[in-house]
Structures are given as structure tokens and as C-alpha cells.
Amino acid sequence: MKVMIPTPLRSYTGDCSVVEAHGTTLAEVLADLERRYPGIRFRMIDEQDAIRRHMRIWVNRDEVRVLNVPLAASDEVIIIQALSGG
């Protein structure tokens, strides 16, 4: 499925804004992303498997807050950085 990558994480994807990843849950897709782009997962997900404070993950038009969300191959995962501060 397609995964949209925000600019702060594109150093991991060779500047690609859209990448492919596979899995039947969000957790599996993130694991596949980590396999393809080592290091990217920990920047988004902390060691307790929580989505980090300023990360937002959407599946199609629904925001998700946990990783065990089932996904279909036709779904689109959109990762967004909620930027703030100075």
C-alpha cells in the first residue's frame, strides 16, 4: 500500500514523499517501513509502541491512535508531522 511520508522523515526514504509498504495491520506496515528504511520507526513510535506526541497517522480519512489497526491493501497510510514551536 501507499504510505505518505512527511518532510522531516524523507531523509530516510531518499526524499520520496510516497513509498510502498506491506502489512495487514498498521504495526506490520511500520515494521515493513523499518525494514526498508532503518531507523524511521523509532522517530515516529516510541519504545512503548505509542505514536509520538507530534506525529499523526491517518488511514485514508481516519486518524488512528494505536498500531493494531487492520489494513487492506487498498488503504492509504498518511503520516503527518504536527509542527509547532520555534
Added chain:
Amino acid sequence: MKLKRDPSPATPKPSTGAVALLIATRKGGFILKSDSARRSWRVAGPVFFGQVVHHMVIDHRPSAARTLLAATSTGHLGPTLCRSIDLGKTWKEATKPPAFPRVPDGQKGRTVGHTFWLTPGHVSEPGVWYAGTSPQGLFRSEDDGDTWGPVAGFNDHPMYGQWTGGEQDGTPDGPKLHSINVDPRDPKHLYVAMSSGGVFESIDRGANWAPLNAGVLADFRPDKYPEFGQDPHCVRLHPLAPDVLYQQNHCGIYRLERSGGRWVRIGQAMPKKVGDIGFPIVLHPRNPAIVWVFPMDGTTVWPRTSPGGKPAAYISRNAGRSWHRQDAGLPRSQGWFTVKRQAMSVDSHEPVGVYFGTTGGEVWASRNSGAKWACIARHLPEIYAVEVMEFAR
């Protein structure tokens, strides 16, 4: 704790040649490189542009590869750690940065906010590094900083909760574990400090720990001299006199001789108008009696700027019995410097070069042990740390 050690190492020869400064800032890392006389300086960078760089450190151990580590984070992404094996030309992210263990579902686990402090391990253990994090955690790498594991003896100590206090007990951007010192005579003998929490010691490579705070004031508590709970800002062990530690604390400047068992407030000898509050403390590389501090205003609401707007370093050449002001070349007035705990450093030349960076983005250098200062970089982002990298010995 009972201490039994090999003799202290021999005094090293002074370094010669060019020096580089590893500047960690809130918006990236910079490297300032001098000419061989340490007169002119050139800025390179930024690296990790836009990321918070908490600490950049080179492994100076003769037994080790000259690896550089940088602890980075951003305001939004999780923390990480990067390595360079070519003196900063290229960097690669660590495969497994410091992280607390995953806890079972339903329990509240700790998460590393950022790695704050990096220290190479003992000379007999090339490849070993230690990292201190926020919130307080101690981590160890045995593969030159590529993968990191928790030092469970500290992080899971039954007293951890009491030693570290709550989040409200830490510094404004998170409580920190810092000032990791390794006894040069014994790789199993470690010291760490926490803001807040105090100084702690292990003699078994981190399996067990004990507080080491006797004699240190905590004026923000009802019990003024507790066993732990103090706020050390920076603690240094002298490699040639490893039974002597110096400490710049929230409540003064201290020195500890292990045979004496209690910290002694050597900051009492500072001028009363200046006081003995500050963040950094640095030691002469060959003379354990020589020490520098950079005082700040710790009165009323704690401005943390140079007292009276007149910045100065202070040097003691007699282990803190007396102090001398060093302000030649620094602003005579309206200089409201803040120098953070990792932002002062020394080289190993003769005379010793002393360096500090300010939160206003200036780097100041003295190539004569603080007798005269020159600004060698300005307009950088807020400086968090200044570490020396030397090329020849």
C-alpha cells in the same frame, strides 16, 4: 563503598597543533577548527541542520577508534544518535539508539525524550560508551555507539523512583542524567549525576549504586543536607587524581576527596557579589588543583546570566582555596551570558586552551588558560555543548 585501585595514570604530554571544537546547538551541530597556533578559527557546518544536538563527543582514548557520537532529536521526531568514523565528514544513524525496555500492555513505561550526555568508557574497553538520558536513564554501548542497552542496575534500581523524584524535580526541559565519569583505574567504577537526584556511584560496572552526596547543600528542601535529592549541574573526575571530584552544583561549588568522605564547599572562597552558582566546571588536564567555573546569577528568580552583566570565568589554582577572575577580552558590561553545563571545555595544550559557548550563539576562546579571551564565532544558534577534538598528541 570500599575502593581498591591500581595507581593513577602518568601525566600525559601536552598536545600540539590544531584544535577543533564540537559545537552542539539547538538547531544543529558545528565544528570550529583552528590553525596550529589556535589563533584563527573556521566554522564548518551545520550538520543535523534544524535538529537539536544535545552533545557531540569524540573518543579520545588511544585504544579506540576516533569515533564521534552526536545525540540528536527534534521538537517532533523521536530522539536518535549518530556516529562518524571520519572526524565528522560523514554520519550514520545508530542502529539501536538508547531506549527503555517495552513494558507489558496496561503498565506505564518510560520513554527516552533525548540523550543528553555521552562519555567514552574505560581505556581498557574500546568500543564501550555510556549515555545519560532525559528522563534519567543510563545506557551502555559495547559496539562503539551503534547499539545501546539499558544499565538495568541503575534504571531499575529499587530506589530509582526516590532517587530521581518526579518530573517536577527536573530541569525545565526534562530531568537529566549527566556527568558520567569512569575511574581511569577501574572500568567497573562509575559515577553519574542527576538533575535532580544527586551524585551516585557504582563499583560493579553499574549493577549496584549508592548515593554520594554527603556535605552537599540542597537549599530547596526542608532537609538541607539529604542523602540524595541534590541538584549537581556538572561533576568532573580528574584522570590523574581519580579520588578527587569537583562539582558545580545548584547550591555552590564543591570538591570531594574520597578519603575525606564528604564534599567540601570550595565556592565559599568566591567573591560574595559573584557567588558560586553556575552550570559548568572544567579541570586542567595535567594539574588536578586547577579548575575553572563560569558563574551565573542564581539570586531571586534565577536569571542564570553573568552576575551584573559582567561575564567572567574564575580559576582556582589551589583546589578551590582561592579564586581569580578572568575577564580580559570579555564584555565589561551588558554581557548577559548563559553558559550551559556542557558548554565549557579545555584542550590539552600548554598553556591550556579554555573554551565556552553561550546561549546567545557565541563561542569564546582563550589560548592562555583564561588570561585573555577572544570571540571566535558568533551568530550561531543557542549553544548546548562545546567539546574539544584534538588532532595531534
